[in-house]
Amino acid sequence: MKRFSSQILFIFILALSFTACKKDDPVHEHENEFINAVRIEFIGGEETKVFEWNEDAVDPIVLTAGTLYQTNITFLNIEHHEEDITHEIEEDGHNHQVFITTTPADLLQIKSTDKDKNGLPIGIESEITTTSVNAGSLRVLLKHYSGNKDGNPSNGSTDVDISFPLTIQ
């Protein structure tokens, strides 16, 4: 009997001791792998133009008609020391692909120039040729695949899907 009384007492003391602790404040998580800005660089016609998309502002893209541009896309986390995430996409290129499309569809001729280890395009670097004077929009779609990269933009999960206004003058 005595043994049990002490056992009960022990349990209660044990239980109450847990109730007394104060909780630490939570730590804010740095979401540093998130892409929150996209820059697209156009080199051609003896000049270099850079356009940026972020959650606060979108630069309208203005290009010259009948010009060949070398383009380069940069994916950034601007909230976290302007971190460049593009290299992560290049390193995991066989599971990523960037699709650049326009509305209307024939605004630009786009040819991806980089290849992943399986010889499939990554799409970070391309050659873009403008045709006639027109206006519309340019969409950048970054797809993340899980070992099933097949160049199909409706497959995979979307990491980036944004649009720039586009003018060809």
Place this chain on the structure above:
Amino acid sequence: MLQKLLFLTGLITWCNFAFAQTTNKDVVCSYIIKGNVLDENNQNTLAYATVFIVELERGEQSDSNGFFTFTNICPDIYTFRITHVGCQPRDTTISVKGNTDVQLFLDHEYQELIVTEIIGNKELGKELNIQESIQQLHFKDPSKDLGQILSNISGINILQSGTNIFKPIIHGLHSDRLLILQNQVKLSGQSWGAEHAPEIDAASAQSIHVIKGAGGIEYGTDALGGVIVIQQTIPDYRTDWTGQVSSSFNTNQSGFATHARISKGWVLPNDHKMSFQGGGTFKRNGDARAPKYVLSNTGIQENNAYGAFSYLRLFSNLHIQSQTFYNHYYRKSGILAASHIGNVEDLQNAIENQKPFIINDWTYKIQYPRQQTHHHTFKQQVELSAAWGKLQLQYDLQQDRRQEYDLRRNGRSEIPVLDLKLFTHHIATKFNRQIRQFAFHTGLEYYQKDNTNVPGTGFRPVVPDYQLYNVALWARNQWKHKKVSLESGFRYENHQLRVAAFNAQNELYKPRHNFHTFALMLTGDIQISKIVHFMSNIALASRAPNVSELYSAGVHQSAAAIEYGDASMYPERSFKWTNRIGLQWDSKAKLDITPYLHFINGYIYLEPQNEFETTIRGSFPVFRYQQVGAVGIAGIDADLVFYPIVNLLKLQAQYSFIRMTDLTDKKDLIGTPPNQLKLAAGLERSEWKKLSNLYAVLEWKYVGEQLYVSRTNDFLPPPGAYHLLSFDSHIEWKVRSKTMGAGLQITNITNNSYRDYLDRFRYFADLQGINLILKWNYNF
């Protein structure tokens, strides 16, 4: 005298009738065992207890006077398992040499004849009747999940996330509106998520009961839908080493599962009695296979280990019992690879594609996305009983760790996107006393929950850190007179919630909430005639909003949705009226009808907003947790069992119907279970030559198309009706007085491709195709 009363088996008397004496030496399997079940504390009869002969897998329910009858029993030594909701089940060994009258005793711990539990007890009866022997076999197959076992009961559906994550739904309600008790410990996990299955190893359960009435007075005011009670037996203190091993192999997932259990009792000098039970489950499943493709990344790994130690000391005027229980549950579940999507366009692409985008070669490997959970449960209980009543003290501790992994870049997939640690402490004291026809019970409880997001995920947490302090007080009393029982009870809870969250500007803020919830219950039970039995339960219950309903904010990745909580929400209040009409024609046929009506005021649910939020990852539909003025739920469960030839042929039918309506906006609710019909025909025989417990059952299950749901706010209309054919069989035989058993089960015999409305992954893939399950067991 007291010692005798408290002892496990009690009095057994033999009555050999002239019939038995005149038979020759051939084995006669026509003996009748009659008996009654009594409460060993006060010799009162225990109505609606279930007596189950383990070796024969046959069960009977005691009637309102505690009497039961088994027919066609062969001479042998049998283990009688007596169960009653809320009691510890108990095993008693009885040697049958002829027609036998037995008296079985159960320590009816809280002397409860709470009728909500008897409505639940209907299920208990089912579990152990011939009808339930199908369910018993699920116990024999350790690969079955709790949700899969429970879905054999009418009125219970499962909320699935593909082929390996199952959450029970009782009468249309799930998650935080149900309570799950494991050995009297209220399971405390991250139950708010639709893809978070209860952390329970069903193979270690020795009895599972479902209470369909609301307002579990002893368990929690938030049991709006019902209570699931999982128990393990305390072995007899005189048992020598005994054990059981059961295993199964399935072809669909090339899966293997095994469960082993051992127990031993000791009776020491000076009336010290001790017993031990320990066991574990091991489960491995590879990818599931739909009829047309492999469901990639749907394997599971599960390990569970438990140990229970009990001690009993009898003094002349006092009896002290102590129980210590520990359980560790671990599960790693793959989540269908193709369900990983970025935004709503990906979801629409997945729907249009008809089959999953990712189909890899079959493997045991679990990659991304996946969930990993560790759940530890420790319980210490001490009970004192004497002439003044019974006093019980309990402390339990649970630690739940949930880690969810998703596909990430740069080797970060090995870092969880969600990492939650939840500690729960619970202290409870209970007292009960019985004076003649009147029984009184009361209790005081204290809960403390502490939820922490383990830092380092690199993701904004879906639920914030919080602490919850909960104090509960309850009382109930019962009155019984001849064929009528009445029960009433109330429970009050106070919830103090302290949250530490980050707002949209990443500033820490610490809101506090204080909620009061209550439950009130009234139940009546009457045996109208030998055939007709009626029971009615009225319960008021209320549930405080949980932290995810109050503070969700952000993208819910697996649902491709942006979800927002609402911190101004108040507790849901519910009124549920459950009735049961039971008709029994001797051992020929049995019909149970359970209609119910349920109104919930302030029902909380995630409402689609018909608006899209554009992020850098594309557009996401917005959902907000909202409270509906009034929700009405109406439904009926019906169960019929008919034996055209007793001990040979059995036919059964099960039907359930439910409708859930938002009465304020006059629209049907999303997620209402479709109507369901099951028909089964089986051959059953307790003995045949040297074999025992033979059966073979063919079952046809029809799930209707859900027509009564709002279609405007879903990405895909509910899938069409489907039917499934399954077969199950089993035999047992003796090897040197030990029992060996083997069985074959086939599910989805016709290899149907189908999708279920309650499967969250119905947008992505079909469910499992044909599956052959081989199972065997050995009892020693």
